[in-house]
Amino acid sequence: MHYRGREVVRVRSAYDCDVLVIGGGIVGLSTAYAITRAAPGTRVTVLEKERGPARHQTGRNSGVIHSGIYYRPGSLKARYAVQGAAEMVKFCAEYGIAHAVTGKLIVATEKSELPRLHGLVQRGRENGIPVTELGPAQLTEHEPEVRGLAAIHVGTTGICDYVAVARKLADASGAEIRYGADVVRADRRPGLGVAVRTADGSVVRGRVLVNCSGLHCDETARLTGDDPGMRIVPFRGEYYTLARPELVRGLVYPVPDPAFPFLGVHLTRGIDGGVHIGPNAVPALAREGYGWGVVRPRELGRTLSWPGSWHIARRHWRYGAGELRRSVSKAAFTEAVRRLLPAVTPEDLVPAAAGVRAQAVLRDGTLVDDFLIKEGPRTVHVLNAPSPAATASLPIGREVARRALASLAAT
Structure with missing residues:
Protein backbone atom coordinates (compact mmCIF):
# COMPACT_ATOMS: atom_id res chain seq x y z
CA MET A 1 0.00 0.00 0.00
CA HIS A 2 1.51 3.34 -1.06
CA TYR A 3 0.43 6.83 0.08
CA ARG A 4 0.22 9.74 -2.39
CA GLY A 5 -0.72 12.83 -0.38
CA ARG A 6 -4.04 11.98 1.26
CA GLU A 7 -4.89 9.50 -1.46
CA VAL A 8 -4.36 5.83 -0.67
CA VAL A 9 -3.28 3.78 -3.67
CA ARG A 10 -3.57 -0.02 -3.26
CA VAL A 11 -0.99 -2.02 -5.14
CA ARG A 12 -1.65 -5.70 -5.88
CA SER A 13 0.71 -7.92 -3.91
CA ALA A 14 3.46 -9.48 -5.96
CA TYR A 15 3.10 -12.65 -3.91
CA ASP A 16 0.49 -15.39 -4.08
CA CYS A 17 1.28 -16.43 -0.51
CA ASP A 18 3.61 -15.75 2.39
CA VAL A 19 4.93 -19.31 2.73
CA LEU A 20 5.03 -21.73 -0.19
CA VAL A 21 5.34 -25.39 0.86
CA ILE A 22 6.40 -27.98 -1.71
CA GLY A 23 5.20 -31.45 -0.77
CA GLY A 24 1.84 -32.72 0.45
CA GLY A 25 3.05 -35.58 2.61
CA ILE A 26 2.58 -35.58 6.36
CA VAL A 27 5.62 -33.36 7.05
CA GLY A 28 4.60 -30.69 4.53
CA LEU A 29 1.02 -30.66 5.78
CA SER A 30 2.17 -30.59 9.43
CA THR A 31 4.32 -27.58 8.57
CA ALA A 32 1.37 -25.76 6.99
CA TYR A 33 -0.76 -26.65 10.02
CA ALA A 34 1.91 -25.37 12.44
CA ILE A 35 2.42 -22.10 10.54
CA THR A 36 -1.26 -21.19 10.57
CA ARG A 37 -1.51 -22.12 14.26
CA ALA A 38 1.55 -20.10 15.27
CA ALA A 39 0.85 -17.07 13.05
CA PRO A 40 -2.85 -16.78 12.16
CA GLY A 41 -3.37 -14.81 8.99
CA THR A 42 -0.20 -16.09 7.36
CA ARG A 43 -1.03 -17.15 3.81
CA VAL A 44 0.22 -20.67 3.12
CA THR A 45 0.06 -22.55 -0.17
CA VAL A 46 1.00 -26.24 -0.46
CA LEU A 47 1.95 -27.66 -3.85
CA GLU A 48 1.64 -31.44 -4.23
CA LYS A 49 2.37 -33.15 -7.53
CA GLU A 50 -0.02 -36.05 -6.90
CA ARG A 51 -3.82 -35.86 -7.04
CA GLY A 52 -4.14 -36.25 -3.28
CA PRO A 53 -2.08 -36.15 -0.08
CA ALA A 54 0.24 -38.79 1.38
CA ARG A 55 0.76 -40.86 -1.78
CA HIS A 56 4.37 -41.86 -1.09
CA GLN A 57 6.30 -42.36 2.17
CA THR A 58 3.38 -41.28 4.38
CA GLY A 59 0.89 -43.63 2.79
CA ARG A 60 3.22 -46.57 2.18
CA ASN A 61 4.55 -47.42 5.62
CA SER A 62 3.39 -49.87 8.28
CA GLY A 63 1.34 -47.27 10.17
CA VAL A 64 3.34 -47.55 13.40
CA ILE A 65 3.51 -44.78 15.99
CA HIS A 66 7.14 -45.29 17.01
CA SER A 67 8.23 -44.89 20.62
CA GLY A 68 11.72 -43.48 19.97
CA ILE A 69 13.60 -46.31 21.67
CA TYR A 70 16.14 -46.81 18.88
CA TYR A 71 17.44 -43.28 18.57
CA ARG A 72 20.49 -41.65 20.13
CA PRO A 73 19.52 -39.69 23.25
CA GLY A 74 19.44 -35.98 22.50
CA SER A 75 19.06 -36.46 18.74
CA LEU A 76 16.17 -34.88 16.86
CA LYS A 77 14.82 -38.35 16.14
CA ALA A 78 14.79 -39.29 19.83
CA ARG A 79 13.27 -36.01 21.01
CA TYR A 80 10.70 -35.67 18.26
CA ALA A 81 9.67 -39.35 18.22
CA VAL A 82 9.03 -39.45 21.99
CA GLN A 83 7.19 -36.14 21.90
CA GLY A 84 5.50 -36.88 18.58
CA ALA A 85 4.16 -40.28 19.66
CA ALA A 86 2.22 -38.70 22.51
CA GLU A 87 1.02 -35.85 20.32
CA MET A 88 -0.02 -38.19 17.50
CA VAL A 89 -2.19 -40.23 19.86
CA LYS A 90 -3.77 -37.02 21.17
CA PHE A 91 -4.32 -35.68 17.63
CA CYS A 92 -5.98 -38.91 16.50
CA ALA A 93 -8.22 -38.96 19.57
CA GLU A 94 -9.21 -35.31 19.10
CA TYR A 95 -10.19 -35.77 15.45
CA GLY A 96 -11.62 -39.29 15.64
CA ILE A 97 -8.87 -40.94 13.57
CA ALA A 98 -8.42 -44.69 13.98
CA HIS A 99 -5.52 -45.48 16.30
CA ALA A 100 -4.46 -47.70 19.21
CA VAL A 101 -1.61 -47.77 21.72
CA THR A 102 -0.63 -51.42 21.53
CA GLY A 103 2.95 -51.62 22.76
CA LYS A 104 5.45 -53.78 20.90
CA LEU A 105 7.98 -56.54 21.46
CA ILE A 106 11.63 -56.43 20.38
CA VAL A 107 12.88 -60.02 20.35
CA ALA A 108 16.39 -61.45 20.43
CA THR A 109 16.57 -64.80 18.62
CA GLU A 110 20.36 -65.34 18.91
CA LYS A 111 22.84 -64.97 21.78
CA SER A 112 24.84 -62.42 19.81
CA GLU A 113 21.79 -60.10 19.90
CA LEU A 114 21.42 -60.08 23.69
CA PRO A 115 23.97 -57.27 24.34
CA ARG A 116 22.22 -55.09 21.73
CA LEU A 117 18.85 -55.87 23.32
CA HIS A 118 20.16 -54.78 26.73
CA GLY A 119 21.57 -51.67 25.07
CA LEU A 120 18.09 -50.82 23.83
CA VAL A 121 16.76 -51.12 27.38
CA GLN A 122 19.28 -48.54 28.51
CA ARG A 123 18.64 -46.28 25.53
CA GLY A 124 14.90 -46.46 26.09
CA ARG A 125 15.26 -45.45 29.71
CA GLU A 126 17.55 -42.56 28.77
CA ASN A 127 14.85 -41.40 26.36
CA GLY A 128 12.16 -41.66 29.05
CA ILE A 129 10.38 -44.62 27.47
CA PRO A 130 8.77 -47.36 29.62
CA VAL A 131 10.55 -50.66 28.88
CA THR A 132 9.92 -54.08 30.44
CA GLU A 133 12.38 -56.96 30.08
CA LEU A 134 10.87 -60.39 29.32
CA GLY A 135 12.14 -63.94 29.42
CA PRO A 136 11.03 -66.69 26.99
CA ALA A 137 7.99 -67.67 29.08
CA GLN A 138 6.80 -64.06 29.39
CA LEU A 139 7.38 -63.55 25.67
CA THR A 140 5.09 -66.51 24.94
CA GLU A 141 2.40 -64.99 27.15
CA HIS A 142 2.39 -61.91 24.91
CA GLU A 143 2.82 -63.73 21.59
CA PRO A 144 2.18 -67.52 21.77
CA GLU A 145 3.59 -68.20 18.28
CA VAL A 146 6.72 -66.05 18.57
CA ARG A 147 9.99 -67.59 19.74
CA GLY A 148 13.09 -65.92 21.18
CA LEU A 149 15.75 -66.01 23.88
CA ALA A 150 14.63 -62.75 25.45
CA ALA A 151 12.53 -59.71 24.61
CA ILE A 152 11.59 -56.25 25.76
CA HIS A 153 8.13 -54.72 25.78
CA VAL A 154 7.86 -51.05 24.78
CA GLY A 155 4.60 -49.67 26.09
CA THR A 156 4.20 -46.43 24.14
CA THR A 157 4.28 -47.86 20.60
CA GLY A 158 1.01 -47.71 18.70
CA ILE A 159 -0.64 -47.79 15.29
CA CYS A 160 -2.76 -45.33 13.34
CA ASP A 161 -4.02 -44.31 9.91
CA TYR A 162 -1.43 -41.78 8.71
CA VAL A 163 -3.28 -41.04 5.48
CA ALA A 164 -6.30 -39.95 7.53
CA VAL A 165 -3.97 -37.84 9.70
CA ALA A 166 -2.56 -36.13 6.60
CA ARG A 167 -6.02 -35.38 5.27
CA LYS A 168 -7.10 -33.87 8.57
CA LEU A 169 -3.95 -31.73 8.72
CA ALA A 170 -4.74 -30.44 5.23
CA ASP A 171 -8.32 -29.60 6.21
CA ALA A 172 -7.47 -28.07 9.58
CA SER A 173 -4.51 -25.99 8.39
CA GLY A 174 -6.56 -23.50 6.42
CA ALA A 175 -3.82 -23.51 3.80
CA GLU A 176 -4.50 -23.52 0.09
CA ILE A 177 -3.67 -27.02 -1.15
CA ARG A 178 -2.99 -27.40 -4.86
CA TYR A 179 -2.87 -31.01 -6.05
CA GLY A 180 -1.45 -32.01 -9.43
CA ALA A 181 1.12 -29.21 -9.10
CA ASP A 182 4.52 -30.66 -10.05
CA VAL A 183 7.27 -28.09 -9.51
CA VAL A 184 9.78 -28.05 -12.37
CA ARG A 185 11.57 -24.75 -11.86
CA ALA A 186 12.31 -22.28 -9.08
CA ASP A 187 13.61 -18.72 -9.25
CA ARG A 188 14.89 -16.86 -6.19
CA ARG A 189 15.90 -13.22 -6.50
CA PRO A 190 16.98 -10.67 -3.86
CA GLY A 191 13.95 -8.86 -2.52
CA LEU A 192 11.55 -10.79 -4.73
CA GLY A 193 10.99 -13.97 -2.76
CA VAL A 194 10.79 -17.31 -4.55
CA ALA A 195 8.76 -18.09 -7.67
CA VAL A 196 8.14 -21.62 -8.87
CA ARG A 197 6.79 -22.91 -12.13
CA THR A 198 4.74 -26.11 -12.28
CA ALA A 199 4.54 -28.61 -15.11
CA ASP A 200 1.31 -27.06 -16.42
CA GLY A 201 2.98 -23.65 -16.79
CA SER A 202 1.48 -22.03 -13.68
CA VAL A 203 3.68 -19.69 -11.64
CA VAL A 204 3.30 -19.39 -7.87
CA ARG A 205 5.17 -16.72 -5.89
CA GLY A 206 5.91 -16.84 -2.18
CA ARG A 207 7.99 -14.78 0.20
CA VAL A 208 9.52 -17.94 1.71
CA LEU A 209 9.75 -21.46 0.32
CA VAL A 210 9.67 -24.65 2.41
CA ASN A 211 10.91 -27.83 0.76
CA CYS A 212 9.17 -30.94 2.12
CA SER A 213 9.33 -32.95 -1.09
CA GLY A 214 10.59 -36.19 0.44
CA LEU A 215 11.95 -38.47 -2.26
CA HIS A 216 12.80 -35.41 -4.39
CA CYS A 217 13.95 -33.02 -1.65
CA ASP A 218 17.58 -32.81 -2.83
CA GLU A 219 16.47 -32.01 -6.37
CA THR A 220 14.09 -29.33 -5.09
CA ALA A 221 16.91 -27.76 -3.06
CA ARG A 222 19.07 -27.57 -6.17
CA LEU A 223 16.22 -25.98 -8.12
CA THR A 224 16.32 -23.07 -5.66
CA GLY A 225 20.09 -22.74 -6.03
CA ASP A 226 20.94 -24.26 -2.62
CA ASP A 227 23.48 -27.08 -2.32
CA PRO A 228 21.93 -29.81 -0.13
CA GLY A 229 25.29 -31.49 0.46
CA MET A 230 23.68 -34.92 0.17
CA ARG A 231 21.82 -37.10 -2.27
CA ILE A 232 18.63 -39.08 -1.80
CA VAL A 233 19.37 -42.76 -2.46
CA PRO A 234 16.02 -44.59 -2.60
CA PHE A 235 15.60 -47.95 -0.88
CA ARG A 236 12.51 -50.00 -1.57
CA GLY A 237 10.85 -51.81 1.31
CA GLU A 238 8.82 -54.83 0.24
CA TYR A 239 5.92 -56.11 2.33
CA TYR A 240 3.74 -59.17 2.59
CA THR A 241 0.44 -59.60 4.39
CA LEU A 242 -0.09 -62.64 6.59
CA ALA A 243 -2.82 -64.99 5.34
CA ARG A 244 -3.22 -66.31 8.91
CA PRO A 245 -3.30 -63.08 10.93
CA GLU A 246 -4.27 -65.02 14.07
CA LEU A 247 -0.61 -66.05 14.37
CA VAL A 248 0.32 -62.54 15.54
CA ARG A 249 -1.42 -60.52 18.24
CA GLY A 250 0.41 -57.20 18.01
CA LEU A 251 3.77 -55.74 16.92
CA VAL A 252 6.93 -57.88 16.91
CA TYR A 253 10.37 -56.60 15.88
CA PRO A 254 13.84 -58.17 15.67
CA VAL A 255 16.85 -56.57 17.32
CA PRO A 256 18.11 -54.11 14.66
CA ASP A 257 21.64 -53.89 13.32
CA PRO A 258 23.00 -50.55 14.60
CA ALA A 259 25.05 -50.08 11.41
CA PHE A 260 21.88 -49.42 9.40
CA PRO A 261 18.84 -47.16 9.77
CA PHE A 262 16.54 -50.08 8.87
CA LEU A 263 14.69 -52.02 11.58
CA GLY A 264 14.64 -55.41 9.85
CA VAL A 265 11.71 -57.62 8.87
CA HIS A 266 9.00 -57.22 11.50
CA LEU A 267 5.39 -58.21 12.14
CA THR A 268 2.79 -55.47 12.45
CA ARG A 269 -0.90 -55.89 13.17
CA GLY A 270 -2.33 -52.76 11.58
CA ILE A 271 -5.30 -50.62 12.41
CA ASP A 272 -7.36 -52.64 9.89
CA GLY A 273 -6.66 -55.89 11.75
CA GLY A 274 -4.40 -57.33 9.06
CA VAL A 275 -0.78 -58.27 9.71
CA HIS A 276 1.98 -56.80 7.56
CA ILE A 277 5.37 -58.49 7.36
CA GLY A 278 8.44 -56.58 6.22
CA PRO A 279 10.05 -54.56 4.95
CA ASN A 280 13.36 -55.60 3.56
CA ALA A 281 15.56 -52.87 2.07
CA VAL A 282 16.80 -53.05 -1.52
CA PRO A 283 18.02 -50.30 -3.85
CA ALA A 284 15.16 -48.86 -5.89
CA LEU A 285 15.75 -48.16 -9.58
CA ALA A 286 13.72 -44.94 -9.41
CA ARG A 287 12.74 -42.42 -6.74
CA ALA A 321 23.23 -59.29 -0.93
CA GLY A 322 21.07 -60.76 1.81
CA GLU A 323 18.38 -58.15 1.24
CA LEU A 324 18.42 -58.76 -2.52
CA ARG A 325 18.13 -62.49 -1.97
CA ARG A 326 15.02 -61.99 0.18
CA SER A 327 13.61 -59.67 -2.47
CA VAL A 328 13.80 -62.21 -5.31
CA SER A 329 13.20 -65.37 -3.25
CA LYS A 330 10.01 -65.86 -1.26
CA ALA A 331 11.61 -68.87 0.40
CA ALA A 332 14.48 -66.69 1.65
CA PHE A 333 12.03 -64.08 2.94
CA THR A 334 10.06 -66.81 4.72
CA GLU A 335 13.26 -68.06 6.30
CA ALA A 336 13.91 -64.59 7.74
CA VAL A 337 10.38 -64.39 9.13
CA ARG A 338 10.69 -67.84 10.74
CA ARG A 339 13.38 -66.53 13.05
CA LEU A 340 10.56 -64.78 14.90
CA LEU A 341 7.52 -66.77 13.79
CA PRO A 342 8.43 -70.46 13.22
CA ALA A 343 4.88 -71.44 12.21
CA VAL A 344 4.84 -69.28 9.07
CA THR A 345 4.95 -70.94 5.63
CA PRO A 346 5.52 -69.48 2.16
CA GLU A 347 1.80 -69.92 1.47
CA ASP A 348 1.05 -67.60 4.41
CA LEU A 349 2.80 -64.68 2.72
CA VAL A 350 0.70 -62.65 0.28
CA PRO A 351 2.50 -59.85 -1.64
CA ALA A 352 1.47 -56.34 -0.58
CA ALA A 353 2.23 -52.79 -1.71
CA ALA A 354 5.85 -51.71 -1.34
CA GLY A 355 7.23 -48.40 -0.07
CA VAL A 356 10.37 -46.42 -0.83
CA ARG A 357 12.54 -44.83 1.86
CA ALA A 358 14.10 -41.47 0.97
CA GLN A 359 17.50 -42.04 2.55
CA ALA A 360 19.94 -39.12 2.58
CA VAL A 361 23.51 -40.19 1.84
CA LEU A 362 26.59 -38.00 2.14
CA ARG A 363 29.38 -37.93 -0.45
CA ASP A 364 31.54 -40.26 1.68
CA GLY A 365 28.78 -42.86 1.91
CA THR A 366 27.54 -41.95 5.38
CA LEU A 367 23.86 -42.76 5.81
CA VAL A 368 22.39 -39.67 7.47
CA ASP A 369 20.92 -41.04 10.69
CA ASP A 370 19.10 -38.03 12.15
CA PHE A 371 16.49 -35.71 10.71
CA LEU A 372 18.23 -33.07 8.60
CA ILE A 373 16.84 -29.55 8.13
CA LYS A 374 18.87 -26.86 6.35
CA GLU A 375 18.19 -23.23 5.52
CA GLY A 376 19.11 -20.95 2.66
CA PRO A 377 18.07 -17.39 1.79
CA ARG A 378 14.25 -17.44 2.10
CA THR A 379 14.24 -21.25 1.98
CA VAL A 380 13.95 -24.08 4.49
CA HIS A 381 14.78 -27.61 3.29
CA VAL A 382 13.78 -30.85 5.03
CA LEU A 383 16.48 -33.13 3.63
CA ASN A 384 16.21 -36.31 5.68
CA ALA A 385 12.87 -37.30 7.17
CA PRO A 386 12.27 -41.03 6.72
CA SER A 387 10.79 -43.17 9.50
CA PRO A 388 9.94 -42.15 12.24
CA ALA A 389 9.02 -38.87 10.51
CA ALA A 390 5.31 -39.73 10.39
CA THR A 391 5.34 -40.31 14.16
CA ALA A 392 7.31 -37.13 14.72
CA SER A 393 5.51 -35.05 12.10
CA LEU A 394 3.81 -32.62 14.50
CA PRO A 395 7.03 -31.50 16.29
CA ILE A 396 8.95 -31.55 13.00
CA GLY A 397 6.27 -29.33 11.48
CA ARG A 398 6.57 -26.87 14.36
CA GLU A 399 10.35 -26.68 13.99
CA VAL A 400 10.15 -26.12 10.24
CA ALA A 401 7.37 -23.57 10.79
CA ARG A 402 9.51 -21.72 13.33
CA ARG A 403 12.34 -21.42 10.83
CA ALA A 404 10.03 -20.41 7.99
CA LEU A 405 8.36 -17.72 10.09
CA ALA A 406 11.76 -16.39 11.20
CA SER A 407 12.80 -16.16 7.54
CA LEU A 408 9.50 -14.48 6.72
CA ALA A 409 10.04 -11.89 9.47
CA ALA A 410 13.51 -11.21 8.12
CA THR A 411 12.11 -10.43 4.66
Missing part, protein backbone atom coordinates in the same frame (compact mmCIF):
# COMPACT_ATOMS: atom_id res chain seq x y z
CA GLU A 288 9.26 -43.90 -6.87
CA GLY A 289 10.44 -47.38 -7.82
CA TYR A 290 7.84 -49.53 -6.09
CA GLY A 291 8.81 -52.64 -8.06
CA TRP A 292 11.75 -54.03 -10.03
CA GLY A 293 9.91 -53.14 -13.23
CA VAL A 294 9.95 -49.41 -12.45
CA VAL A 295 13.19 -48.02 -13.91
CA ARG A 296 13.88 -44.36 -14.61
CA PRO A 297 17.31 -44.14 -16.26
CA ARG A 298 17.83 -40.45 -15.47
CA GLU A 299 17.15 -40.92 -11.76
CA LEU A 300 19.14 -44.16 -11.62
CA GLY A 301 22.03 -42.44 -13.36
CA ARG A 302 22.08 -39.68 -10.74
CA THR A 303 22.13 -42.27 -7.96
CA LEU A 304 24.98 -44.17 -9.58
CA SER A 305 26.96 -40.97 -10.23
CA TRP A 306 26.90 -40.06 -6.54
CA PRO A 307 30.15 -41.25 -4.87
CA GLY A 308 28.28 -42.08 -1.68
CA SER A 309 26.32 -44.81 -3.46
CA TRP A 310 29.50 -46.68 -4.33
CA HIS A 311 30.91 -46.25 -0.82
CA ILE A 312 27.74 -47.87 0.55
CA ALA A 313 28.03 -50.75 -1.92
CA ARG A 314 31.66 -51.44 -0.98
CA ARG A 315 31.07 -51.27 2.77
CA HIS A 316 27.82 -53.17 3.01
CA TRP A 317 27.72 -55.54 0.04
CA ARG A 318 27.18 -58.61 2.26
CA TYR A 319 24.16 -57.02 3.95
CA GLY A 320 22.83 -55.84 0.61
